[in-house]
Amino acid sequence: MAERASLKLIDTLVAAGGAPVASHRPWPRYVLDAAGWQKLVEGLGAAPHWALLDLWGEPDAVHAALYDESAQAIAVASLSCPDRRFPTLSAVRPAAGRMERAARDLFALDAHDAIDKRPWLDHGRWPVGGAHAKAPYNFLPVEGEGLHVIPVGPVHAGIIEPGHFRFTASGETVVRLEERLGYVHKGIEGLMAGKTPAEAARFAARVSGDSAVAHSLAFARAVEAALEAEPPPRAIWLRALMAELERIANHLGDFGAVCNDVAFTFIHAKCGELREHCLRAADQGFGHRLMMDCIVPGGVVRDLDPGAVGGLQALIAELKRDLPLLSQLYDAKASLQDRTVGTGRVTSDFVNRFAAGGFIGRATGRGFDARRHPGYAPYGDLAFDVPVLEDGDVNARVWIRIHEIEQSLKLLEQILAKLPAGPLAVELPARGGEGMAMVEGFRGEAICWVRLDAAGRVARARPRDPSWLQWPLLEAAILDNIVGDFPVCNKSFNCSYSGHDL
Amino acid sequence: MAVIFDLVVQGAQMALVLVLAPLLTGIVRLVKARLMGRRGPSPIQPYRDLMRLLRKEAVLAENASWLFRVTPYVVFASIWVAASLVPTFATGLIFSWSADLIAIVALLGSARFFLALAGMDVGTSFGGIGSSREMMIASLAEPAMLMIVFAVALLAGSTQLSTVAAVLQQPEVGLRVTLALALVAMVIVAIAENARIPVDNPATHLELTMVHEAMVLEYSGRHLAMIEAGAFLKLLLYVSLIACVFLPFGLAPSGAGPAAYALALLVYLAKLLGGGVLLALFETSIAKMRVFRVPEYLGVALMLGLLGVMLLFVSRSL
Secondary structure, three states, X not given: OHHHHOOOHHHHHHHOOOXXXXXXXXXXXXXXXXXXXXXXXXXXXXXXXXXXXXEEEEOOEXXXXXEEOOOOEEEEEEEEOOOOEEOOOOOOOOOHHHHHHXXXXXXXXXXXXXXXXXXXXXXXXXXXXXXXXXXXXXXXXXXXXXXXXXXXXXXXXXXXXXXXXXXXXXXXXXXXXXXEOOXXXXXXXXXXXXXXXXXXXXXXXXXXXXXHHHHHHHHHHHHHHHOOOOOOHXXXXXXXXXXXXXXXXXXXXXXXXXXXXXXXXXXXXXXXXXXXXHHHHHHHHHXXXXXXXXXXXXXXXXXXXXXXXXXXXXXXXXXXXXXXXXXHHHHHOHHHHHHHOOOOOOOHHHXXXXXXXXXXXXXXXXXXXXXXXXXXXXXXXXXXXOOOOOOOOHHHHHHHHHHHHHHHHHHHHHHHHXXXXXXOEOOOOOOOEEEEEEEXXXXXXXXXXXXXXXXXXXXXXXXXXXXXXXXXXXXXXXXXXXXXXXXXXXXXXXXXOHHHHO | OHHHHHHHHHHHHHHHHHHHHHHHHHHHHHHHHHHOOOOOOOOOHHHHHHHHHHHOOOOOOOOOOHHHHHHHHHHHHHHHHHHHOOOOOEOOOHHHHOOOHHHHHHHHHHXXXXXXXXXXXXOOHHHHHHHHHHHHHHHHHHHHXXXXXXXXXXXXXXXXXXXXXXXXXXXXXXXXXXHHHHHHHHHHHHHHHOOOOOOOOOOOOXXXXXXXXXXXXXXXXXXXXXXXXXXHHHHHHHHHHHHHHHOOOOOEOOOOOHHHHHHHHHHHHHHHHHHHHHHHHHHHOOOOOOHHHHHHHHHHHHHHHHHHHHHHHHHHHO
């Protein structure tokens, strides 16, 4: 095991003949040949501590972002494949499966030795879609005595995002859940291409509405990395302020929604009220409730309204007073605990294999937090804890959220106290480069990879929502639970449909 | 003349339950909203909802049979008849002589039977899930309900509600352990039968957790209005039933004067309000239970009913 953990990602990529790309920042990118890619596949098989962060395509290349958890090193491996065929990573990293299927739908890149070659984002309804998606979709077969299938969605009884869930149940017990996503594919990656960074930032903010700040920030930092630009200190601190505000608002919403799904509406109503106060404070401070389009490459668009500082402090005080009451109520209600404790358990084996981040990872003992590793400014100057629990059930995911709100409140106080003065943005040069950034959003690490052409326009942008690595775990979490517990499990995951379907 | 007057009283009761039922549901919703710190809808919102549904077009599934179309009316009619058998403000109902407490249980049972069939009729998976869950709950709630009926009937010497209420109004009945047990059991059954939290959530939008709502998911327009009105009536029926058996004070006897009737009506309205507020309080303080906990929950009602009956036998033989 010690020998395995010592297998270094960067060394392996270099040894596999990887040619480093000079303009890729801040982490290295290596272009591999077919033999080198094969070595990467073997290395992934031998090194369970290499996490697959993302896999995405370009018309003639495929890229995989990897994270060496023991050496805490990030690298991108690229394979140029003019014949549009590449060896699959899904055999060694199951999370790659859906990403490869998406790459086939969008770029006709064929992971030729993959087992699952069904379409993913392409539902056969695009005018420019692939022929492979025109055939009826085959759900995985389930065989057994007395099993029945319950198809749910994509149109639901409530107003939520569209996704299809196909349950196979034995009585009330779920024996298989298969997800079908892609209903909200908007072509964001394609729309970002050819735009200036400032224009593309508007698309990044709309990857997933609840993570507007996280994705804007990831995109902005990726562009800044590509151009070696450094935003002014005040912008960096304001960005952190927005990110923590967004985290608090979303965690409050989720906490309430989990309780609502087991029909304990009191906490839902109170959390809704607190979340509303967060959004109003954001609106007062930055002119938009979700702080959309406030962060742009180079800095931030607008300063914190001086009159809003008092509102933020009042919000912090209100949350510090009310959140403990709500969490105590949550903890004390036996009928509520009965529904959340032990429900929807994810094993640490699954979480590690899929490298799931956010509250899903941290509720199952995987303490990864992008604010710590790889870390980014200003979090190095701020004191905060990363709560980690081991149970991996709905209850643990609720508690991680509660603890993270507490930590974010501490962060908000520190940010407000230390907020430096100065300009809000720097001018960005119009030149080429490749950049990548990782930002801790409320769901987990939001990653953005971007390539700018010589004129400084976006040639290819790839925003990756943490949901890519979390959706598959939901299928595992619900197994052996009852059908009626799915909504609460789903809410405790709260994966993004929009951020995943792009 | 007396017969005509009794008919008028009976007719007034039938109209009264119909008029009051949406208001009771509206009050429960309003109190729940207020308990959560929300402003909440007006208590007359359920009337508006019914009017809206009645005006709307009824959309039917292509493979819906006649059963699916007639069920809303059958359900509404059965529940309305059952509700009109419960003395609300006056005893001596003329219909009481033709149907008793067991008939009420049977009427509600047949309403449920039709609704469960209709849930399966169009062949959607949610209708099937809803029907199977509803029947599971019913198979546990009905025996418990019958046990309560036995306990009350043994005590009162009759299954006719007017008689039961009259007997239990007598001061010599006093405080009875059996009645207390039956009351708790009755409340448990009433909550399950009316698809309230913690057994079912009437306000949920989550298809997978629904029981009653899943069965009626395919209904729309006037059909849905009938089913909704039936559900409102059922809630009123159970509150009235509990009030009539366990809190029989203030009921006007047969042939009382107009003043007595007016007073009895006010007392009845107060009982309804109290029942609605208590229900809202209870529902706000508890989360919904897993579907497999329902047998344990209703098992308690059955055992309490059984215990009540046994206690009566034991105390009589002494």
